[in-house]
Amino acid sequence: MLNSNSKIKKVAIIGCSHSDIHSNDHENWTTFLARRYSNINFHNYASSGHGHVFHDLVLKHVMYEEEYDKIIVQLTGDNRWSIPLPHDINLDDKWIIEQHGSCGNMYKHRLKFARYNTTSFNSTCDQDLLQKLKTLKEYNRGSLSVNGFNLPEAKEWQYTPGVHTMAQYYSKLFVKSLDRLPVVYFSFHNDMGNNIGLPGTITSIFGERWGELGLVERLDDTLHCTNKGYRDMTDILLESKKFREIFNA
Amino acid sequence: MHKRIALIGCSHSDWKPENEMGSWISFLNKKYPNIKVDNYSASGHGHIYFDFILRYLRYSCKINYDLIIVQLTHPNRWMVPVHGYHNGKLFSCDSNDLDNAFEFEVYSEQYSRVLFKPARRVSGGIKLLDQDQINDDVYKLYYNQGNQTNLDMDLRNDEALLSPFTLFHSSLFFSYLKEITDIDDNLLYFTPRTIDRHDILDNNINQPRFADWLRKEKNIKNINDILDSTMHLDSDGNKLLFDEYLLTSKLGKKLDNLSYS
Numbered sequence: 001m002l003n004s005n006s007k008i009k010k011v012a013i014i015g016c017s018h019s020d021i022h023s024n025d026h027e028n029w030t031t032f033l034a035r036r037y038s039n040i041n042f043h044n045y046a047s048s049g050h051g052h053v054f055h056d057l058v059l060k061h062v063m064y065e066e067e068y069d070k071i072i073v074q075l076t077g078d079n080r081w082s083i084p085l086p087h088d089i090n091l092d093d094k095w096i097i098e099q100h101g102s103c104g105n106m107y108k109h110r111l112k113f114a115r116y117n118t119t120s121f122n123s124t125c126d127q128d129l130l131q132k133l134k135t136l137k138e139y140n141r142g143s144l145s146v147n148g149f150n151l152p153e154a155k156e157w158q159y160t161p162g163v164h165t166m167a168q169y170y171s172k173l174f175v176k177s178l179d180r181l182p183v184v185y186f187s188f189h190n191d192m193g194n195n196i197g198l199p200g201t202i203t204s205i206f207g208e209r210w211g212e213l214g215l216v217e218r219l220d221d222t223l224h225c226t227n228k229g230y231r232d233m234t235d236i237l238l239e240s241k242k243f244r245e246i247f248n249a
Numbered sequence: 250m251h252k253r254i255a256l257i258g259c260s261h262s263d264w265k266p267e268n269e270m271g272s273w274i275s276f277l278n279k280k281y282p283n284i285k286v287d288n289y290s291a292s293g294h295g296h297i298y299f300d301f302i303l304r305y306l307r308y309s310c311k312i313n314y315d316l317i318i319v320q321l322t323h324p325n326r327w328m329v330p331v332h333g334y335h336n337g338k339l340f341s342c343d344s345n346d347l348d349n350a351f352e353f354e355v356y357s358e359q360y361s362r363v364l365f366k367p368a369r370r371v372s373g374g375i376k377l378l379d380q381d382q383i384n385d386d387v388y389k390l391y392y393n394q395g396n397q398t399n400l401d402m403d404l405r406n407d408e409a410l411l412s413p414f415t416l417f418h419s420s421l422f423f424s425y426l427k428e429i430t431d432i433d434d435n436l437l438y439f440t441p442r443t444i445d446r447h448d449i450l451d452n453n454i455n456q457p458r459f460a461d462w463l464r465k466e467k468n469i470k471n472i473n474d475i476l477d478s479t480m481h482l483d484s485d486g487n488k489l490l491f492d493e494y495l496l497t498s499k500l501g502k503k504l505d506n507l508s509y510s
Contacts, residue, residue, distance in 0.1 A: 053297075057418055064424035084327050084412030091413050113414040165330035166367040169350055170301055176308040 011246065012043045012062040014055050015074030018188040018202075018224060019046035021108045024101035027227065032234040034106040037247045043068070045109045049117045051080020051167065052174040058111070059183070070246045073178060073185040075192040078171035080119050087114035184243060189223070196240040202233050251359075252507040253285040253312065257302045258320030260292035261441050261481060266356055270481045273441075273491040278360055280496075281508045287312070287353070289363045293371045295326020295415075296422040302365070307429075309347045314435070315507055318500065319426065321440035321451055324419030325412065328369045427453070437500050441482055441490050442472075454498035462494055 013019055013030050021030065021044055034042040043066075045058045055073060062068050089112060100106035175192050178185050186194035187201040199205065206229070207215045218229030225233055237243050256262055256274070264271030271290070278286060289302045299319055306317055354362040430436045430453050439452035441459050451458055463469040467489065475486030482490060495501055 056300075057421060060421035060425055064421060064428060079330075081330055082414070083329055084414035084418075087413050089413055091416060094417065111414075111417075113412070113417060115412075115414045166301075166328070166365075166369045167330045169347060169367060172347060173301065173304045173309060177304050180308065 010041050010043060010068045010070075012066070012068040012071045013046055013074070014058050014062070014071065015046035016050055016076040016080075016188075017046075017048035018076075019044065019074045020048045021046070021100060021106070022048070024098070027230065028225065029230045029234045029237065031100060031103045031106055032230060033237075033247075034100075034103050036234075036238075038105055040105060040247060042106045043109055044106060045111075046074065047111070049080075049119050050082060051076055051117065051119070052078065052171045053080070053167070054082045054115075054117070056170075056174050057082075059181075063181075071181075071183045072246065073183055075175065075185055075187045075190070075194075077119060077190045078168045078192060079165060080117065081167045083116040083118070085114040085116060087112075089113065184246060186237065186243075196237070196242040198236070198240060202236060205236055206232070251283055251285045252315045252510070253287065254316040254318060254507070255306055255312075255314045255363075256286060256288045256290055256318045256320070257299050257306075258290035258318075259294055259322040259326075260290075261322070262288065262290040262320045263292045263362070264288065264290075265362065266360075269477070269484055269487075270479065271487070272484065273482070273487040273495070274360075276488060276491040277504070281504055282359060284359070284504065284507055286360050287314075287363050288361065289365070290320065291365070293326070294328060295322055295371075296324065296419045297326070297328055297415075298365075298371075300422050300425070305347060311348060316503055317436045319436070319438040321423075321438055322442070325415045326371070327412070327415050327418075328371045330367065330369050435503075437503065439495070439498075439500065441486075452498075454495070454500045456494060456498045459490070459494060463489075466493070 019028065019030055021028065030042060030044050030046070034040070043062075045062065047054060047058075052075070055076070059071065059073065062071060094112060096108075096110040096112060098108045098110075100108065171192065175185070179195065184196050186196055186198055189201060189203050191201045191204070200208070203215065203219070206218050210218070218226055218232060220226050220229075258271075260270055262271045262274060264274040266275070270292075274286065274288065277284075289306075291298060299322075303317070303319065306312075306314060350366050352364045352366055354364055356362070426436075426438055430438065437452075437454050439454050439456065439459070456462060457465065460472050463472060463475075469475060475483055475489065477483040496504075
């Protein structure tokens with residue numbers, strides 16, 4: 001349920017590695033936002049390597065089992081999927097919740113239940129840009145999550161999705177459903193759209209404003225933002241009136 | 250003008266005229282000849298598929314259905330996208346064109362099965378004695394002809410059995426259903442197989458859980474008494490389900506209203 005109180009107190013963030021807090025001292029756009037709006041509690045559910053089927057699960061959780069004033073969704077690759085794995089765990093023992101080390105109003109939520117996640121770049125809507133980005137470093141194509149953490153082990157049987165798989169239809173419908181919900185959303189690499197008036201994805205805006213060199217300056221070898229990139233990304237998001245309204249209402 | 254309804258479910262509703270399984274739909278067709286039924290049900294599929302189809306019907310489908318019926322199933326089923334074929338060809342179409350991902354298998358002017366074409370592996374989430382045989386039949390039937398990777402084999406062996414992740418998803422799907430059915434009077438759900446969670450009301454058609462109803466109203470102590478060897482309702486069970494459980498419920502009233510309006 002969304003909190004009906006007029007004063008904003010809690011914001012949920014859903015996304016992938018571009019929003020995930022990897023360690024107690026990790027900083028990204030979500031912590032920069034939290035520092036800027038210290039009167040709001042931010043609850044970060046973003047999980048590296050996960051796709052829209054996981055976003056959808058978390059969205060239902062924050063809508064039906066928790067109370068938040070606003071929900072932000074950072075969209076990701078449309079061909080990702082989660083595969084449930086057996087896990088001997090109490091069904092009621094779902095989440096690890098940790099307060100960020102130096103950002104007291106930021107809480108990281110990790111789902112404990114084991115699952116394998118597939119990722120792929122081979123069907124992105126923005127092929128040219130991503131081909132350029134891919135040359136920076138070979139992309140890690142999968143991750144294994146258990147007890148709320150991504151494990152480093154590679155899986156030999158990595159599943160390679162094809163084009164226009166069921167996952168992409170699922171992603172398409174997920175974004176369509178967001179338009180009916182009190183949610184703001186935007187895209188980082190893969191252009192799945194946004195509802196805050198941005199002219200494109202975060203990386204395409206980087207490219208348009210600062211060119212190829214500026215792009216490299218704002219993205220690291222793993223194609224995630226550098227500290228400078230996250231600062232500029234935060235500013236880009238806050239240029240949107242609709243995005244600012246989340247915090248100023 | 251015919252009213253038109255959509256049906257989403259698993260094998261308990263995936264009826265073809267030559268089959269006994271899911272034959273409560275044949276009774277529905279006979280009783281309401283002026284209601285057109287599009288059946289999106291798919292054997293072996295779970296709530297992740299139902300969620301997907303429901304979302305398609307609500308947000309993308311060009312057909313404006315007068316009623317959507319969801320038949321709930323086991324809460325521990327899952328599906329995974331794979332490379333695969335539809336009618337012998339590698340399926341690939343623009344994912345912007347969602348309607349093109351569906352194929353109508355028309356049996357009559359009144360009744361069609363609607364098949365979702367992209368390939369996927371389905372984990373049934375239940376152990377059956379002849380699991381391999383059933384998997385082979387189901388996967389061939391539903392175009393899940395991906396390569397025999399280890400992942401595929403893991404799922405064929407139901408590695409996802411009782412995964413807490415899957416159960417969590419189903420639990421949230423029930424919350425989602427309740428939320429939307431509270432505001433959408435044209436969406437009804439039920440199940441002939443009682444969900445094994447007594448904190449969840451498994452229908453919104455104003456009926457007790459089916460197994461409880463059988464005990465109380467029909468003195469049938471165990472639902473197994475009306476199941477066939479595949480663990481689906483037999484002919485008498487399907488007739489009981491439709492004539493006496495569904496028709497006397499909110500769903501029956503809704504179908505009457507659609508038929509006579």
